[in-house]
Amino acid sequence: MMIVLMDDDTAELARVMAGGLLYPVFQPIIDFRMRSILGYEALIRGPEGSELHRPDMLFAAARRAGRSLELEHACREASLRAFAGLNLAGRLFINVTPGCLLDHKMMNGQTRELLSELGIAPNRIVIELTENQQITDMPGIQEALLHYRGRGFQIAIDDLGEGFANLRMWSELRPEYVKIDKHFVHGIADDRIKYHFVRAMQDLAEICNASLIAEGIERPEDFTCIRDMGIACGQGFFIARPDCAPVRQMPGKVLAAIGHQRVSLSPMAGGVGKMPTAKTLLKPIEPVLLHASNATVIERFEADPDLDVLPVVHGTNPVGMINRHSMIDRFARPFRKELFGRKSCDLFMDHAPLVVDQHATIQELALMIALAPKHYLFDGFIVTGEGNYLGVGSSHDLMVTITEMQISAARYANPLTQLPGNVPINEHIDRMLAAGSSFVAAYIDIDNFKPYNDTFGYRRGDDVIQALGRLVCETADQAQDFVGHIGGDDFFVIFQSSDWEMRCWSLVRSFAEAVDAMLGTEERAHGGYMAENRRGEIGFQPLPTLSIGAVRVGAGECESHREVAAAASAAKKQAKKKSKAGDDPFGGSVFIERRRAGQGEPALAMGRMLN
Missing domain, CATH: 3.10.580.10 (CBS-domain)
Structure with a gap:
């Protein structure tokens, strides 16, 4: 007879598994857009006081004992039974390894029977694939997920950014939810590199029609940053810690943080300050x-x-x-x-x-x-x-x-660019002022446009204006910044993004490159062309460039859009003076008014060049 010796951890694991001593805790996941709890992630724990209380110790012991799949199935059943017993609302996110997903116990109908017994609809379950083991059978995983999706389950992948494998999983599995690794979330409010990494993830999510979930939100500053970036969902200690009796409503501090929302960019309906909700x-x-x-x-x-x-x-x-x-x-x-x-x-x-x-x-x-x-x-x-x-x-x-809002917006849209015209611009500024929000108003104007339009014709002039409209929209943050077309070659941007100054300089340079691409060989070689000036004299005409006048508007500094427009217009005039001085190698300039918007004429402060 062969005697099997067990170490302490293996013996403790056997005791925990045999006694049904696993217990789940649930951490809420909130939806920023809906300001409500989307659902809960189930996280497993061993018994209190046990060496296997922590999940990392628990699963490490299971791997050593060769019982990993058995433990996963036990965790899944315990989580489902506790979720049903607590009668929690929303979705349940259950962690599943790729190996477990392909196991016959997952595919033979046991999970479906358990859900039916507990009265949980499959469309409430999100299978969260973890990357703690290498995927060796991607076609098999895809076939398994097709099977589960056909029965109503949704898919999430965990810890995006932790490794390259889950980027491949995202591209091939097309999950409904993607979780951002907490490394990129913690400190994002103070770290521009993390901010831009997450922004890139957000762009991918929009293309793939997936919702991002920011994990590990622990600080109110990061919570606000994630919310203002337009990330769909969030999870972390700032919202709520995992608990065997989790919160059913969002805590007061979370509701208060969400309540300090930036002013929406939607077109108005019903008058100033009456955005439909x-x-x-x-x-x-x-x-x-x-x-x-x-x-x-x-x-x-x-x-x-x-x-x-x-x-x-x-x-x-x-x-x-x-x-x-x-x-x-x-x-x-x-x-x-x-x-x-x-x-x-x-x-x-x-x-x-x-x-x-x-x-x-x-x-x-x-x-x-x-x-x-x-x-x-x-x-x-x-x-x-x-x-x-x-x-x-x-x-x-x-x-x-x-539909009513779209009709209203179309009524005041500029016919050439379809961007909001004067009325929506003024309404948005007034809403910003009424909300006590700080913002930057930027007046954008094309220098040397009239001689270009007169010489080459209105069609090429329209091409330049339309190109600028596209570039302004691409440069602005669509989730935070409002872009309007005043008329002719004048545009207006109301910035809420923190890196607005860099965006302004980027626009100056990208516009210069766009104009260069529209020129003939001769105009490009000489950096201009011969044409009549305003006095009817033939002379050398410089190429169109961009001048941007920007003014910071703090809470309570202006009473109406008229004050903001006047200050931005004065700043634009200063920018055009700078442009004539030829400070920027690309042509054009950015002038930033450093004084308060409501304090008369702008000071003659020089806009900073960005290296």
Whole structure:
């Protein structure tokens, strides 16, 4: 007889596994756009006081004992049972290694049977692939994920930026969620390199139609930076620590931090300061309680033919949504009313409804519904205030509002560039002032444009203006900066991005390169052309260049858009004077007004050159 000797860790692992002593903790993941909890990540722990309490020690012991897959399956089952037992709302993110994903216990229907037993819909589960083991069978992984996606599961990849393998996973697996490694998140507010790395990740996410989740948010400054960058979701100690009884609503400090949101860039509707939000769309439908019977729900629908959905609440916390047609269709089948009429309505409700804060903007709502599963288009969304149920909004009303806003925006758009014209520019400045936000107003003008337009014709002149419009939009941060076209060759940018000065100089240089590309060989060789000046005299004309006058506007420094426009116009005149001096090798200039915007004429301060 062979005797197997076990070390202390192996023996402790055997005790933990045999006794069912694993327990999960849950950490919330919030959606910045919706200002609500998207779901929870399940994290496993060994028993308190055990040497295997920490997950790294637990899984290290399992690897040494050759029981890694067995431990993963046990963790998954414990997490699902605890999630269902706590009746948590939203999605559940479960960590799965690539090897476990291909194991027969995952593919043989056991997970589906367990979800059915617990009453958890597969579309609430996000399989979070971790990169702690090398993928040797990518085609097999892709086939497995196709299998799970076909059953409603979603996919996430963990720790983007930690290694090259998960970049390949992203490109080949096309996950719905991508988690940014905490290294790039911690300290991002003070580290420009990290900021630009994450910005690059965000660009990739937009192309791949994925939502980014910033992990490891521990400082309020990083939370604000991540939010203002437009990252979809966040997770970390600043929001909430993992707990076996996690928070069900966002903590007050998190709501307060989200509340200090920058002014939206959406076109106006309804006048200054009246940007439509989820609150303007809500209908105060009386919800049903979580433990109300299905028969009660059917009675509500039968009593009100216009009622398409019913929200479900636990106390004041929304936990589900019931669709009229789905519910009635189920109960139209034989014996369904007798079998399920007295049972709780949570049996047939959507446990992961779209829940949004009342202050979520129309553009945020539209983006979420566009990226969400199709049934949200029919069910609409639940509107909350500080986590408490307020009412329900419909996607139809959202589409009507967006259409009205687009018509209003088109009415005031510049016909050549389709950028917002004077009215939207003025309205946005007034909203910024009303919100007490600090910003930079930049007036952009093309030097030497009239002789160029007169000499080469309006068509080539329009090409220059359209090229500038494209360059301004590319240079500005689309998530923070407002771009407008005053008319002719004059543009206006309201910067909220912190690196606005670098962006201005970048625009000057990129415009010079664009003009150079439009020139003939002769004009390019001589750096200009012969043409009539304003006095009708033939002479050498320099090429079009760019002058930008920028003025900082702090909270309370101006009362209206007129003051801001006057200050920016005066700064632009100073920039044109600088341009004539020929300080920049690319031509053009940037003049930055250093005094307060509301204090009369600008000081003759020189704009700084960026090396």
